[in-house]
């Protein structure tokens with residue numbers, strides 16, 4: 368028995384388990400917000416499994432796709448549950464990652480020495496957005512078709528080559544069969560890329576270890592990940608599953624759009640084109656700028672600005688718990704982002720358009736203000 372244990376210990380996979388799970392040194396004071404990374408990982412696995420199963424009953428063909436989804440909902444055994452699990456799983460993925468990012472912003476997890484870890488997170492965020500957008504096109508409903516048309520058209524704002532890029536993305540002169548083919552292919556691929564980058568993300572985390580609510584350095588008291596954090600994470604995951612299942616059972620269509628239950632009609636534009644809820648704050652920023660190229664730049668910068676935080680934030684204190692101004696600023700930022708989300712689905716006219724100008728400025732203010740607000744604490 369002892370020699371088996373010894374051989375197992377020499378096995379590199381076993382070592383990975385011991386060093387990066389069982390005995391991984393974790394700060395003793397992590398709260399439940401530190402469980403959202405594991406929750407996001409769990410949702411990613413659920414999305415991959417349910418997605419592969421859905422793909423067995425789906426044809427990426429513009430004449431079949433819409434009816435295939437109905438076939439999954441009505442004829443496939445357990446198909447309705449599977450489809451709702453996957454469609455709402457995307458929302459759950461974004462909820463868990465938004466809380467995860469919020470935790471990082473509040474407790475200053477982006478500070479040195481976790482800058483590359485933070486950057487890998489931003490890559491994950493972009494990949495998630497791509498997966499969400501591409502997946503929404505697959506049911507080939509009205510909102511799928513027109514959402515794809517509007518979003519891909521943004522590339523035409525790029526000077527000189529914009530038009531050619533759009534045609535290249537479409538595989539033709541409009542969103543059509545080649546577009547659906549490639550979107551399906553990429554939507555299948557990206558979750559696996561996400562899984563790969565998530566592994567790199569965790570490897571980068573384990574290089575310096577987790578931050579903690581007090582934001583003090585790595586020499587804080589540490590305990591092995593198992594069993595305490597294993598059970599704590601599992602408890603968080605179980606609570607999240609309860610929320611997810613409650614949502615699935617009671618309101619599986621709440622976050623969908625009624626127009627997506629109409630098959631794509633290339634000659635009939637919906638009265639109001641709205642993306643999924645998790646894109647709304649960025650969509651609001653895009654529409655705030657009257658110029659197309661300016662809007663696209665503002666929207667991309669609204670995400671890329673996350674990369675500047677490790678350098679903009681000059682505070683010597685990491686955790687928001689000890690920075691009252693940062694605390695207020697952070698709460699304001701959450702309200703501003705929610706308000707942008709609401710504006711993203713409102714019509715572009717007075718007073719909404721004027722309000723979104725103010726709220727967009729406030730959004731960027733959160734990031735820029737870090738420099739001024741936090742230098743006070745250095746002194």
Ligand code: HEM
Nearest residue numbers: 401403404405407408471476485488489491492565577578
């Ligand atoms: C697919 C999406 C993601 C997954 C599956 C994921 C997974 C994880 C996991 C399992 C952890 C360790 C547990 C924890 O601290 O919560 C972690 C930590 C971390 N993640 Fe993510 N993550 C994702 C997206 C992001 C994004 C979008 C960002 C930021 C832009 C980010 C930034 C961080 C940071 C800074 C830490 C270290 C936190 C600390 O120690 O305080 N992650 N992530």
